[in-house]
Amino acid sequence: MVTDAIRKGANMTAPAIELRGVSRRFRGATALDDVQLEVMPGIVGLLGPNGAGKTTLLRILATVLGADGGSVRILGRDPADAVERTEIRRRLGYLPQELQYPRGFTTYRFVDYMAVLKEIEEPAARRAEVRRVLEDVDLRDRAAKSIRTLSGGQRRRVGLAQALLGSPELLVLDEPTTGLDPEQRVALRTVLAERGRASTVLIATHQTEDVAALCEHVVVLDRGSVSFQGTVAALVREAQGRVWLADTADPRAQVSWRTATGRYRNLGEAPAEAELVEPTLEDAYLLLRGATESEAVAA
Amino acid sequence: MTTWHVDPSTLGAWVEGTTGPLASASVEQHLVKCERCRAAVAGLVRIEDVPGAWDDVLAEVAGGAGLAERVLVRLGLKAGDAVVVGAAPVLRIAWAAGLAAVLGFILVASIAGHDRGLALFLALAPLMPVAGVAAAYGPSADPSYELALAAPYRMIRLVLLRSAAVLLTAVPLTVAAGLLLPLDGATAVAWVLPSLAFTLVVLGAGSWVDPWAAAVTVGAGWVAAVAVSARYGDVLAVVAPTALVGYVALIVAGALVLALATPTWRLDGQWSPMQSERERT
Ligand SMILES: Nc1ncnc2c1ncn2[C@@H]1O[C@H](COP(=O)(O)OP(=O)(O)OP(=O)(O)O)[C@@H](O)[C@H]1O
Ligand SMILES: [Mg+2]
Ligand SMILES: [Zn+2]
Numbered sequence: 001m002v003t004d005a006i007r008k009g010a011n012m013t014a015p016a017i018e019l020r021g022v023s024r025r026f027r028g029a030t031a032l033d034d035v036q037l038e039v040m041p042g043i044v045g046l047l048g049p050n051g052a053g054k055t056t057l058l059r060i061l062a063t064v065l066g067a068d069g070g071s072v073r074i075l076g077r078d079p080a081d082a083v084e085r086t087e088i089r090r091r092l093g094y095l096p097q098e099l100q101y102p103r104g105f106t107t108y109r110f111v112d113y114m115a116v117l118k119e120i121e122e123p124a125a126r127r128a129e130v131r132r133v134l135e136d137v138d139l140r141d142r143a144a145k146s147i148r149t150l151s152g153g154q155r156r157r158v159g160l161a162q163a164l165l166g167s168p169e170l171l172v173l174d175e176p177t178t179g180l181d182p183e184q185r186v187a188l189r190t191v192l193a194e195r196g197r198a199s200t201v202l203i204a205t206h207q208t209e210d211v212a213a214l215c216e217h218v219v220v221l222d223r224g225s226v227s228f229q230g231t232v233a234a235l236v237r238e239a240q241g242r243v244w245l246a247d248t249a250d251p252r253a254q255v256s257w258r259t260a261t262g263r264y265r266n267l268g269e270a271p272a273e274a275e276l277v278e279p280t281l282e283d284a285y286l287l288l289r290g291a292t293e294s295e296a297v298a299a
Numbered sequence: 300m301t302t303w304h305v306d307p308s309t310l311g312a313w314v315e316g317t318t319g320p321l322a323s324a325s326v327e328q329h330l331v332k333c334e335r336c337r338a339a340v341a342g343l344v345r346i347e348d349v350p351g352a353w354d355d356v357l358a359e360v361a362g363g364a365g366l367a368e369r370v371l372v373r374l375g376l377k378a379g380d381a382v383v384v385g386a387a388p389v390l391r392i393a394w395a396a397g398l399a400a401v402l403g404f405i406l407v408a409s410i411a412g413h414d415r416g417l418a419l420f421l422a423l424a425p426l427m428p429v430a431g432v433a434a435a436y437g438p439s440a441d442p443s444y445e446l447a448l449a450a451p452y453r454m455i456r457l458v459l460l461r462s463a464a465v466l467l468t469a470v471p472l473t474v475a476a477g478l479l480l481p482l483d484g485a486t487a488v489a490w491v492l493p494s495l496a497f498t499l500v501v502l503g504a505g506s507w508v509d510p511w512a513a514a515v516t517v518g519a520g521w522v523a524a525v526a527v528s529a530r531y532g533d534v535l536a537v538v539a540p541t542a543l544v545g546y547v548a549l550i551v552a553g554a555l556v557l558a559l560a561t562p563t564w565r566l567d568g569q570w571s572p573m574q575s576e577r578e579r580t
Contacts, residue, residue, distance in 0.1 A: 064448045089451040100442035102388055110443075113386045116379040117450035117457075123378050162446065 012041045014076060016170055016200035017061060022070035023224075024056050031056040033224040035070070043196035045211030045232070046204040047285055048221035054204040055097050055174055057221065061202065062094040062172045075170055090119065093168035097175050097204075099159045101147045107134065107158050108143040114162040133161040136191050138184065153179040160188065164195070171201040177210050189214050208282040220285065222292050232281060239279035239287050243267055246274035254290035305329055305336050314340060320373030327369065371464075380460055383452070387461040388441050389434035398427060398469060402476040409480050418534045420480060422525040424473050425494035426518045431465035432498050433514035440511065462502060470494070489538040492546040497521065499553025506556070 017039040024032040031053045048054050059065040060072060063079045075091055077084035101110055111130045120126045134140045137157040142150060147158060156179045163171060171192075177185050192214060195201050205211060211218055211232065218235055220228040228235055249256040249264045250271035256264050266274065267287050279287075305313075305326055312318045313326045330336050368385035372378055384390070405423060409416020434440045436458050441447065447457065470491060477487035497517045504513040528536040536542065 059445075062445075062449045064445050086451050086453075089449060092449060094446065094449040096445050099446070102386060102441060102443055105386075113382050114446060114450065116382045117447055117452040119451050121377070121379045126379075 012198075015039060015073075016041050016075055017202070018071075018073040020071045022060070022067045022072060024053075024060065024065070024068050030224050032060075032067070035221075035224070035226055037219065037226060037229065039200060039202065039219075040217070041198075041200045042217060043192060043201040043203065043215045045215035045218040046202060046221065047206075047208065047211060047218060048204075048227075049289065051223075052221040053224040054221055058094075058172050058174050058202065058204055059096075061170075062092065062096075063088055064094075088170075091169035093163035093165065093171045095159050095163040095173045095176055099156075101155070101158070103148070105147050106144055107139055107147055107150070107161075110147060110158060111161050111165070115165050118165050120166060129165060133164045136164055137161045138187060153181060153184060156180060157184065164191070167195070167199070169199045171195055171199065173201070173203045175205055176203060177205060177207055185210070208280070208285055212281040218281075220288060222289070227292050228288055235284045235288070236279055236281055237284075239267070239284035241276065242287060243277050243279040243283045244270055244274035245277050246271040250274075255286045304333065305339075307339065310336065310339055320370045323373050324369035380456075383457055384460050384464045387435040387464065389431050389465060390461075398431075398472050401427065402473060406476060406479060414529070414534070416480065417482065417486075418525055418529040420477065420482075421486075421490060421534060421537060422522050424477060425490045425497060426514075426521060427473055428466050428469040428494050429497045429501055429514050429518060431469050432462045432501055433510040435461040435465055435510075437505075437510045439509055458502065458505065462498065466498065486535060486538060489543065492543050492550070493521065493537070496546040496549035496553065499550050499557065503553040503556035 015038045017037060019035050019037040022032055022035040022037075023030065035053075035057065037057075046054050046057070056065065060067050060079075061074060063074070063085050066080065072079055074088050077088050079085045079088055105113070108130060111133060112126060115126045115130055120129055131140065131143075134143055137160050139154065139157050139161060142154060147155060150158065156176070160173075160176055163173060173192075176192075177188065180188060189210070192201055192203070196214070203210070203215070215232055217230065218228070218232050219226060220235075244250075244253075244266045245259075245263045246266055247263060248271065249258070250266045250269065252269040253266035253271065254268040256266040259265050265277075265283075267283055267290070270276070309318065309322070309326065313323060318326060330340065368381045371381040371384060376384070401423065405416070405420050408419050436444070436447075436454075438444045448454065474488055474491065477490070478484070480487060497514075500517055501510050501513040504510075525534060525537055528534050
C-alpha cells in the first residue's frame with residue numbers, strides 16, 4: 001500500500017484538498033457559502049443535517065460540478081483547468097449518493113466498463129483489478145448476475161467496488177454505508193481503513209458510529225458552511241461534562257431522548273439527580289447542532 | 300441445451316484465427332456454453348500456446364459482452380473502446396429492432412399514399428440517427444453518467460465513438476428503407492445530408508446543453524419545415540440543391556464548433572450551471 005502511494009506520487013504531508021471561499025448556488029438557493037476547508041490525507045468524515053451541502057461539496061471534489069466562486073485545489077490541482085481536471089480524475093474514486101445503473105448490465109460488466117473509463121486498458125490487468133475490487137466488497141459470487149437482480153445493499157456495494165478501482169489517491173464517498181448490513185459495514189470499514197493509510201478518503205454520512213470507528217478527522221457542514229473542522233477526539237471533548245442520564249427528560253436540555261433502559265439521555269445542562277456519562281460522537285454532534293441552531297435563531 | 304456443435308474445420312480455423320468477425324463471435328458464444336466443443340478446442344494445439352486465452356473468452360461472457368461488441372473488437376477496435384461503445388444506453392435497448400419497426404411503419408404508410416408517405420419519410424428519416432445519438436450519452440440517457448464524468452476517459456471520445464456506432468447502424472438501415480420507397484434514387488439518399496448536419500449540431504451544442512434538449516429542438520424545427528413545405532408547395536423543397544448547400548454549411552460549422560470546443564467540452568465537467576441544475580430534477 002505504501003509503495004502504491006509512492007508510485008502514484010501521493011503526498012502524505014501536503015493537503016489533499018484546499019477550499020478557499022467556495023460557494024455554489026442553485027437557482028438562487030445557496031448550497032455552499034464561503035466554505036474554507038483543508039483536508040490532509042487520511043480518513044475524514046463529513047457530517048451535517050439533510051440539505052447542509054454535503055453532496056454539493058463532494059460533487060465539486062469529484063469534478064462533476066463547478067464552484068461559483070472561490071478557489072478549489074484537489075491533490076494540488078485546479079479542477080477548472082481541463083488538463084489538471086483529467087489528472088485529478090486519474091487519481092479519483094467516486095461514489096455518488098444516488099447511483100443508478102444502466103439497464104442490462106451484470107455486476108462484472110459494469111465494473112469492467114468503469115475500469116475502462118478509468119483507463120485500465122490492458123484486458124488481463126483489467127480482469128485482475130475487477131476481480132480484486134469485487135472481492136473487496138464481497139461480490140465475487142454475484143459477478144455474473146444482472147445488477148437488477150441484486151439486493152439494495154448489494155447494489156450499493158457494486159458502486160463501492162467501482163470507486164475502489166485503481167486504488168485511487170482520493171476516495172470521495174457519499175453515504176457509502178446506506179443499506180449495508182452490519183457485517184458488510186464492518187467489512188467496508190476494514191477496506192477503507194486500509195485505503196486511508198496511503199490516501200485520502202472523504203466520507204459523507206449520517207452514521208456517527210461509522211465516523212467514530214473510522215475517521216481521525218471530522219468536518220461538520222451546516223447550511224452550506226463549515227461549523228466544525230478538527231479531530232473526532234476534539235469534537236467529542238466539547239461534549240465532555242454535558243451528557244447526563246436521568247429518570248426524566250430535562251426541559252432545559254438541548255436534546256433528550258428515552259434510551260432502551262428507560263432512562264433519559266439529556267444533552268446540555270445537568271438535570272437534578274443525574275448521572276454524568278462519557279459523551280459519544282453522536283452526543284457531541286447533536287450538541288454542536290443545537291448550538292448552531294440557537295445561534296441562527298439569535299441572529 | 301444446444302443440439303448443434305461447431306464443426307471441426309471451423310474450430311480449427313477459429314484457433315488459427317482465420318474465421319471472419321461474425322463467425323468468430325458466434326463460435327465464441329457457443330464455446331462458452333458447450334463443454335464438448337471446449338474439449339475439442341483444448342485438443343487443438345494453439346490454444347495451449349496462449350495462456351489465459353480461455354479466461355479471456357470466459358470473462359467476456361461473464362461480462363455479457365454483446366455480439367456487436369465482439370464484432371467491433373474483431374474489426375480492430377481496441378477492446379476497451381468496444382466496451383465503451385457497448386455500454387451506450389441506446390445500444391442496450393433493442394436499437395436495431397426499434398429502428399426497423401419505425402422504418403417498417405413508414406414503408407407501410409407510404410404505400411398507403413404516395414405524397415403523405417414521402418413527407419413522413421422525409422420528416423422522420425433524418426431524425427433517426429439524431430435520436431440515436433441523443434440517446435447514446437448524457438445525463439438524461441445514461442443513469443451512471445456522473446460516474447463517467449468523474450473518470451479520466453475523455454468524454455468527447457466516448458461521445459464520438461458511440462455516435463459513430465449509432466450512425467453506422469441507423470444510416471444504412473434508413474437508406475435501405477428509402478430505396479424501397481417509390482422515390483427517385485437521389486431523394487432516397489439526400490436526407491443523409493440534413494441528418495448529418497443535425498447530428499453535428501447536437502454534438503456541437505453538447506458543450507452547452509443536454510443532447511436530448513438539442514435533438515428535440517432540432518427535430519421540431521425540421522418536422523415543421525417539412526410540414527410547411529408539404530402544405531404550401533413541394534415537400535422536396537427541403538432537399539432541393541440550395542437547401543443541401545445549407546446542410547453542408549451546417550455540417551462544416553458543427554464540426555468546427557465541436558473541434559474548437561473539444562478541449563473544454565462543457566458536458567465534460569458540467570461547468571455550466573444550467574446543466575447541473577436540470578439533472579437533479
Ligand atoms: N442540482 C441541484 N439543483 C437544485 N438545488 C440543489 C441541487 N443540488 C443541491 N441543491 C440544494 O442545495 C442544498 C444542499 O443540498 P445537498 O444535496 O448538497 O445536501 P446534503 O447535505 O447532501 O443533504 P442530504 O443529507 O439530504 O444528502 C439543498 O437545499 C438542495 O435543495
Ligand atoms: Mg447528500
Ligand atoms: Zn458444441
